[in-house]
Amino acid sequence: MKKFFKVFGSVLLVVVLLAILAWILSYLYDSSSTLQNLFGSSSGNQSGLRVATDDPGKVELFMPVFGGKISLFIFTFIIFLQIFAVIMAGRVVKKIVRSDFTATFKLASFKNADTFLDLPLYIGLFGSVSSFLLISFSPQSSRLVAYSSTLIGIIFSVISRLGILYPAKQKIIAEAAAENAEIEVEE
Numbered sequence: 572m573k574k575f576f577k578v579f580g581s582v583l584l585v586v587v588l589l590a591i592l593a594w595i596l597s598y599l600y601d602s603s604s605t606l607q608n609l610f611g612s613s614s615g616n617q618s619g620l621r622v623a624t625d626d627p628g629k630v631e632l633f634m635p636v637f638g639g640k641i642s643l644f645i646f647t648f649i650i651f652l653q654i655f656a657v658i659m660a661g662r663v664v665k666k667i668v669r670s671d672f673t674a675t676f677k678l679a680s681f682k683n684a685d686t687f688l689d690l691p692l693y694i695g696l697f698g699s700v701s702s703f704l705l706i707s708f709s710p711q712s713s714r715l716v717a718y719s720s721t722l723i724g725i726i727f728s729v730i731s732r733l734g735i736l737y738p739a740k741q742k743i744i745a746e747a748a749a750e751n752a753e754i755e756v757e758e
Contacts (some may be wrong), residue, residue: 589648589651592647592651593644593647596643596644596647597640600639600640600643606643607639609712609715610639610640610642610643610646610709610712610715639709639712641705641708641709642702642705642708642709642712642713642715642716643712645698645701645702645705645716645720646698646702646715646716646719646720649694649695649697649698649716649720649723650723652694652697653691653694653695653723653724653727654727656687656690656691656694656727656731657691657727657730657731657735659687659690660684660687660688660690660731660735660736661731661735663684663687664681664684664687664735664736664739665739667680667681667684667739668739668742668743673750674743674744674746674747674750675747675750677743677746678740678743678744678747681736681739681740681743684736687731688728688731688732688735688736689728690728691723691724691725691726691727691728691731692724692725692728693724694720694724694727695720695721695722695723695724695725695727696721696724697720698716698717698720698721698723698724699717699718699720699721702714702716702717702720703717
């Protein structure tokens with residue numbers, strides 16, 4: 572029962588943090604012309620759904636702004652998933668290193684953990700595909716999110732492999748060498 576409340580509390584905390592982040596991003600998007608230009612439509616691109624306002628002579632552009640906000644949220648969500656994937660990969664590698672198994676078994680377990688280290692690449696691909704779905708709303712911002720999510724996926728995967736996997740493997744290889752030296756001394 573304790574584990575259920577711990578997991579439920581963690582999920583609730585993440586949902587609340589994401590809601591706060593979404594509110595902050597929405598506020599920043601509405602108040603910052605830089606974010607609107609980056610994730611919204613450019614002034615030269617006037618495609619999109621036009622929505623009438625209270626003033627009969629005034630028509631507002633709806634879809635590019637809508638697409639810009641969604642692109643900003645997708646980009647932020649991709650970054651959040653990337654960070655989560657790196658943390659999860661670190662936890663998996665740490666669990667393998669701290670296990671009581673032999674060094675040979677630990678090295679074999681790292682091959683199984685490769686999926687967690689490749690997860691940022693898959694998340695980057697997910698970001699690319701999901702942002703291309705928004706191309707009809709805001710072409711500029713969907714391309715920005717597509718290319719940057721792929722690039723971020725590659726960067727986070729390299730960081731995971733060099734910063735988490737490489738040092739852990741070096742430690743286990745040293746343990747394996749020590750185990751082999753002990754076996755040779757005993758014989």
